Every structure is written in structure tokens, then in C-alpha cells.
Amino acid sequence: MMAVSFKYWDDCIDPSDMEAMWNIPEVSNEWLDAGESRDQKVHLSRDPDGQPFLTQIEMKAVAEIITSRHFNSQIDLDMICAIAELESDRQPLAVRSDKKNKEPTIGIMQLSIESAKWLFNELGYRSYEVVRNPELLYWPFVSVYLGAAYMKWLSNYDQKERTEEFIIRAYKGGTKKATHKSTLPYWKRYLCVKESLPSRKFFEDGRDVSASASAAPTPPPGSATASPPYASSPPPNSKPTGVYSYWDTKASPEDMEELWSHPEVLKEWTKSGEIRGKVRFSHDNKKRPYLSRVELKAVAEITLTKHFLTKHMKPTCLCALAEVVSLRFVNGVGPRTGIMGIDYSTAFWLYMELGYRAYRVDSADDLTKPFVSMYFGAAYLVWLSEYEGRERTPQFVVQAYISGPKNVNLQETGPLWLKFMQALGNYEDIKNRDQGNCSIL
Template sequence: MTSVSFKYWDDCVDPLDLDLMWSDPDVKAEWLNVGETKGSKVHLSRDPDGQPYLTQTEMKAVAGIIVRRHFVSQIDSDMLCAIAEIESDRQPLATRYHKKSKEVTVGVMQISPKTAEWLIRDQGNRTYELDVESKVLYKPFVNVYFAASYLKWLSNFDQIERSEEFMIRAYRGGTKKATHKSTLPYWKKYLSVRESLPSRKIFGVGSVPNAPSASSSSGPGSPMKGPIKTTWDTRTSPEDMEQMWNNPNVNKEWNKSGEKQGKVRFSHDVERRPYLSRVELKAVAEIILGRHFSTKGVKPIVLCAIAEMVCMRFVNGIGQRTGLMGIDYPTARWLYKDLGYRSYEVESVEDLTKPFVSMYFGAAYMAWLSEYNGRERTPEYVVQAYLSGPQNVNLQETGPLWFKFQETLSRYEDNRKYG
């Protein structure tokens, strides 16, 4: 890769992201204190050798914005900050050559172009594309995005929910060295660094700063681009929105909460995570099944119960599961490309944060499971295979999942409760 040089924040960040940096009170106070003015170029800090670096305040802001935009409830922004401390001292132009792998890692999180390319190609993390010489990878927001994408993949490596220790040690030495003694010192150093980070105020995963704007199409406190937009209309086609408005229960609920056509807000929990009400969830399931799976015999309330169990109805998903139905990008892409489920496009992992897209591929996956290995499967098998993987189904050992599913299903079977 050729040499890269940044003198100002403006050289390595989009204008919208720079505005978000200014909107953080800690960053704003720090910048004003050293004589920066909004509207003029913002200088990057320099170490004694003249190398640019991010202050801890700036790093926390970048990590927080990336997490809220793409990885809410999936990655902890403090994890990113601690790794940046160890890997590069928060230097965006840092590079390191690894003799064993013959790879170069770059940026605040020390990501290799090869890893970034793999995340784009195979994991659907396409918010940022790499240029020919991968110079864009030096930009802090881009670098942190790919690091977070990689950590999210590590969190569910081999379809097993992994610990923070596994993720950190694998980040350093690869998945084969995650339990090897060679990565233990790195884990201990990480714990020490993380403990010494400035206390989380505004950029904890659960705290989204509000910047209300009456004209914002993305709802209260969400001036960010991409999936951070928290209105139904930004993540749903006009045709699907029309179907939602035509549903009498949804229409009643939306009118009661003062929603307007073109600006329907998602509900949010106390941590500002968007979620669907049970009325909305059932409507989405009914529309998807009625339009695309009417011959499969799946009931809407079955999909609702799955969504409730897997991701608690959160639009972005929860933990390592993406979207409403917890379908990951490789699975959705396989259903789309190889099995012909193409009523909705899935070109990136963020497409799966759209309720109708996630519901569609969730239903498609259930349809595939219902005939797994060419055999007609029981509902109990399909549910357990969806929740734990078809290769892990043991009707005796995973019985509790089925009982929990039945309990969850009962919330939707009683129409009075549903209403």
C-alpha cells in the first residue's frame, strides 16, 4: 500500500460523521478548548514524532457512533477502544508487517486489507468499500467498522456463542490461538487497559445522545446515515408500508400514537433500541406469509414467537443474531442466491435490519428446514433447528427450547392479549 497522510479530521472522515463528532459534548469541549472552530478544518493531534493520533475522547466517539449505527447490542464500544489502545496507540496511520503471515495490518484497529475484503465479500459488511490500494482502510471510521464486523463474526464463531476472552484472544492470534498460552498475555493486557479507560458517559452502547430535529426523516435523535434511521419508512418499501397501514390493528395502533404517513416511528426501549410491537410483528408476518409462503402452511404466530425468542423483536437484532428474525447474512445470501428466494434483495448485512427483509428470509429458512435432507419435518424439529441449527437437534436434549417456544406462542394465540 502506498503512503497516506492525514493532517486534519476533514481528510479522513465524511462531513456527516464530522458533524456527529461535533455533536458529542465531550469532543466538542475538547476541540473548542484547543482552539478548533466548527466550520473550519479540525486538526488531528500529533505525538512527538509528528504522527497523528486520536485522543481517547475522539476514539470513544468514533467507536460509539459505529456501534450505534451498525452493531447495537452486538459489540461493546469499550472493547473497540481498548483494542485500539493496545494495537496502535490510536494512530490512524499505524502499520505493522507480520512476518509469519506476510500480511500488513493498518489503522487504529490494525485490520488487514485481506480481512476487510473477506468481510465485504463473504460476510456482507458493505457499508464501506475498499479502494484499489486499500488506502481508505486508514480512515478511523472505516477501520473501526471492519474491526467491529470481525469481532461480531468472532462472537459466533462456528455457530457457538463466544466469550469476550475468546473474541479478544482470537482477534490477536486467530481462532486457532484463542485458547493458546501465546494469547493469554494479550488478554490480560486488554483487561488492564479496558479498566483504565475513561468512564463511559454518552457513548455506552445503551446511551444515544438526542439531537431532535423536526425536519429529520430519521426520527428523534438520529441524524446518522444508513440503518441508524429509526422510522419504518426508511427501512420499508412504499408497497409494504401501504399494507401495514391497511392492517386494521396496525392502523389503530399507529393512529393512537400519533404516527403520520411517511414518518412512522419505531418504538424504542430505554436503551434507545428500536423494536416492533406485537401488533406490528404479527402484521409483518401475515403480509410476508400471505404474499410469498401461502402454500407452506406456516402460521404467522409461529414466526412471531421465533422473533420474540431469538431477538426480542428488536429491529437490529440482539447479540450475534442480526435483524428481527436473527438470520445471518451468509444464510440469507445462500437462500437468495442458491435457493431462489429473491422477492427481497439482500446485498449487505444491513439489509437484514429491515423488518420485512428479515421476516422474509426467516420464513424462507423455516420452509427449507421443514424439508431438511429431503424429509418432511415436524414443527418441533423445525423450531429447534431454527433456534440451534439443524445439525444440533436432539429432541430430548433441546426439549426446553420447544417448551419455551410454546410458552411464547401462547402470547400470540389469545387475540385479546394480542389486541
């Protein structure tokens, strides 16, 4: 790679990202106080050696914008910022060579070109063209985007919910070194750095935004303590007045026609003023798109009728699982992708090995499409129901879906079953039912 040099923020940022930075009050105040102005290029801060670096306010702003835009605001900002401190001292031009690895690591989050290409090609993180232009790794937004993507992958490595310690130590030494003594000092330094970071209050009014990759102190996605942002099916006027996400960009024309033909969906969409070709998702106060319960149940019913008619699966059980793992958010929650929380590797395995090919999965982005996520979620449930050639109980299937089949422990994961049963109550009457007899298939 050629030598790269930046004097201004404008040298290493897209104009839209620059505008997003100016729109964060703490950043604009800091820049204006330093004599910068909107009508001129903004200088990067310099250390005594003349190397550019991001201030802590700039660093947190980049992390907040990236996680909000690409990760549903569900990756802990302090995790990102602490890693940036440790890896590069927040220097976008940092390059480090390792004796064991011939390829250097680059940028604020210290990723190798090989890792960036893997995230781009294999996991579908393609918002920036790092394959064609590896020098983009020096750009703060690109480095944080791919660093966060790697953290998200680590948080559900081998289809297991991982602790914060595992993520951080694996980020340093790889998954094989996550429990090795060689990464323990890095974890201890990380805790000290994270503790010393400025409060995240100015981004989230004091509320922790990390319902995500970190297993502590906030609950992981799908845990018994996670709760939806609304108590009942959202009213029609929950459609936002600003930036929209549209159903039509996330579903095929055939699937959209099925939804329009569904009586309850037709009633809800008509009441909220939707028009064919441009149906808006409901959004929460952070502008995150989610499915109403009417929409979710319709997607489940249509998917089962078209693709799983012989399996006798219940749409209400799929809906309850979606409530637990994604809170009905279109993009998913934390490391779980899409409404059913199916990750790309699992969907690709179901597609290639088990022949579930009604929908293609070319990248992780495909799993943010509700019908695609629902289809592979149902396929995964079918497989789990006969895991290792045995007919499985509903409790096993539900807990295996949420935690992985190798991690089922009826005592330890009991709260997940309780959470599922509570969610099921939103879709069917379970008052007089023996919980142990809840049939899924």
C-alpha cells in the same frame, strides 16, 4: 499505497462525523481545554515520536458513534477500545507487516486491505468506499467501522454464538487460531488492557451497552435473561419527535400495500397519524427503530400467506422467535441481523441452495428489511423442522433456530425454550396448552 499523513482531525474525518464528535460533551470539553475551537481545524494529539494518536476519550467517542449508527449500539465499546490499544496504541497511521502475511495491516484496528474488501464485497459493509480508496483505512471512523464489522462476524462464526475469548483470539490469529496456544498471551494482555480502560459511564449512565458480541458478562442476544424495552405493545405516541426511520425505505410498495390493507395495522397507523409513503417506525429512547406487536404479527401473517401457505406454519411462533432473538428491533440485536436474526450467509444459502427466492439478498443490509428477514426466518424454520431428514419436535426447532442445530441440548438450552414460550404468550393464549405440543408447522 502512498504515504499518508494527518495533522488535523479534519484530514481524516467526514464533516458530519466531526460534528458528531463535537456533540459529545467529554470530547468537546477535552478539545476546548486543549485550545481547539469549532471554527478551526482540530489538531490530532502527538506522541514523543511525532506520531498522531487518539486520546482514550476520542477513541471511545468514535467507537460509540460507529456502534450506535451501524450496529444498533450492541457491540461492546470496551472490546473495540481494548483491541485498538493492543493493535495500534490508538495510532491511525499505524502499519504493521507480518512475516507470514505479505499484506500489511493498517490503522487503529489493524485491518488488511484484503480483509476490508472482503467485508465490503461479501458481507455488505459498504458505508465507506474502501475498495476504490484503500487509504480510507487510515481514517479512525472507517477503521473502527470495519473492525467492529469483523468482530460482529466472529461473534456468530459458523452460526454459533461465540464467547468473548473466541472473538478476541480469532481477531488476533484468525478463526483457526482462536483456541491455539499462540493466541493465549494476546487474550491475557487484552483482559489487562480492558480492565484498565476508563469507565464507560459517561456514554450510557453506567449501564452496560454490550448486549452483544461478548458472551460475558452480559447475556447474549436471545438468551433467557434478555428482555424487551417495553412490557406491552408500544402506544402510538412512541413515534419519535426527532430523527425517523421509515417503513417505506424497508419494504416494497407491494408489501406496504399489504400492510395498509391489514385491519389492525391500518387502525394502529391511522391512530398514530401515519400517511402513505412516509410511515414511521416506532423508536425507543435511543432512537432505535422497532416493530410494534401489531406490525410484527401482520408481517408474519402476510409472509406466510404469500409464500408458505402449504406449510401450515403459525405466525405467532414466528413472532415469538422475533421477540427472543431481536426484541423486535428492525436492525436486530448484537450479531443477529434483522427482526428474525438471520445472518447473511444463512439467507444466501437458503436463496442459492434451497431456492427461496421471493426476495434477493445482495448484502447484509437487505436483512434489516422486516419482510426479507421474516421470509428467510420462516424458510430456515421449514428446513430445521426436517433437519437431517427427520421430523423434529418444536423444542428442537426453536432451540436449533436460536443456537444452531448442532448445539441443541434440551437441558442446557431449556431456558431458551422457556423464553420462547413466554414470548408466545404475548400473541396467543397458552395457559391451557401442553408446552410439548406447541405446533410450529
